[in-house]
Amino acid sequence: MRATARDVTEADWAGEMSDERHPPILVVDDNHDNAEIIRQYLEIRGYPISVAHDGDEALSMFERVRPALVLLDVMMPGRDGWEVCRMMKQHPTLGKTVRVIMVTALDEWQDKREALQIGADDYVEKPFDLPTLATTVQRNLAMQRTPS
């Protein structure tokens, strides 16, 4: 066996991906196309993906999916990403472990402070490229495996 990371194919993923390295991810975006692109890109990399299209749906799926990581769009109709993040982080059992990545253009200092206050762990600037997204996902999952 080679020590290098091998390419992950669809067949691999349908088979047995290591559960620990590829925990479930919840993608929340009201734009169906965006959500679908993210889903496909991450699924090929071996992550089981669930998709929600608004804040309420995200919260309703949260307990069922028990995601290790949530990719959360900030601008959504109804409950916005901030509120969803706050509620997820306050969840009595899942809140402590879930990592939340906000998908937004946080270019201002005060936006980032706001994100910290709400409990977010990381953010991806919109518009993002997919490799950046994958790196962000990976570094956050790595954090989760080595809790401080």
Add this chain to the structure above:
Amino acid sequence: MSESVLLTDSTQPEVEQAVGSLDGWAFERVAESDLAGAIAQPNVRAVVVTTDDPTKLRTVVERAHDNGIPVIVGCADDTARRRAVELKVEEWFRCPADADEISQRVRAAVGRGSPVASHATADRVENVEYEQMLHDSLTGLPTLPVMIERSRTLFKERGELVVLYLSFVRYSKIEEIYGWEKLDAVLETTAAAVREFLDDTSMSSSRVMVSFTNDDDFIFFHVPAVGVAAATENDITELVSRLQTHVGSRIEAQHGEDIAALFDIYVGRAHVYYNPKIRLERLIYRGIREAANASRSIEERERARRVADLRTSLRDRAVYIDYHPIVVTETKEIFGYEALARGVMRSLRSPEVMFDVAAEADLVWELSRLCRSRAIEGIESRLHGKELLFINVDPHDFSDPAFNELEIASPERVVIEITERTAIKDYPKFRDRLEAFRARGFRFAVDDAGSGYAGLGSIANLEPDFIKLDISLINAIDTNFIKQNLVETMVKFANDHGAMVIAEGVERAEEFNAVKQLGVHLVQGFYLHRPSHAATPPRKETVSA
């Protein structure tokens, strides 16, 4: 009453064991192929499915949901898990699971109520909200409405109830200084310590319940056992002092003495007697209000005592200085010391408490003068070579006529730290004063930088030589990428402006490595050194002369 039945196709003994720990539940195992058919039986209240046949699973889930029965799926692998989630089952667990896990999942699924397709989403969201209302997510303690429900019967039976209101006074200060994450951690420690204490106390023979008000106060209900007198004033005083010691020592062990020094409990007490004419909730709420008021009046008394302590301290110059080393990140060599003033009197040990008391009694300038003159003594006794002394000066101190640029004899060895927290009212005048100090050779640091929403603009205005990052940005920076990004921005800004960044509150190796990687120039924190007032500076321990 007929029992609730848990129906399953699973042959795992754990499922049967799980039912054993569910009160009033019976267990029924059927063959995989009969499962869908058996759902319509009366009394079936939940289904645990472990089949790996997707068609059978779908049929079972549809049939169950048509009958308003929640489904829990045991998943052998990821594919099964995905299928279960897609079918919107109430809960799932990974096989093999122990009985505890399974019973928990069943409880959660049933607690969520029967699914009705069109309302499912709304119901589930409500459920997330509802669960958060019942128990405080931080402390795990029941919220007040839950506790009132639980104590209802007991209170009626016994006819009396003692409400203790525990007000933790300076928890808001912890949040202000260290950020909400720290306060959350301290509250968790507090709740754990309170629970531990209650398990141990003599009052546990009667019923004691705790709740948390989501602010920083705890409420105890003490319902004395039948035939036992309610706790007397003396019992409670004694209980409180033991509780205070217990919680205090836990906080000190986990969060250090600076935070423990901020900690204080004031306990108010109210006795409530059952009255059938008055709604029970109202009785209890009145009792809580009365107890809260009582705790406040105790706090007032204590405050007055502290003001007296402060006056005595000022007269006797009873303030000493702890010197906290600031080190060069790359080499870990000592760069300078921050002078931290402490009260000699126990009640005034924490500088935050001391200055709070001074503010109430209009003694801030007087206290500042004393602290400064004490700190400056350290220039001679403490500093070696090029080491600098960092002293804290409140922006308001610059209006003190007694504080001028000539007060300190060796300005080139002193860095004046100005906090970003205090709003500066007369900015032009403040700048003029700053310039006078700068002309004499003093250097400046912005303290708590990044504590507010204000960005780098307000910092640029002060043209500081040093930027001290707010502790809340450093706490757990190794796991939070937004903090890393903010600190990176700050370092870049400092490099562009010829300033140095100091990371304060570095407590763990991971935090140290993170700030080092981000290019932070200087570091201060328990990870490297604790503040000390001993005659021997800590450098002697590491560097031999």
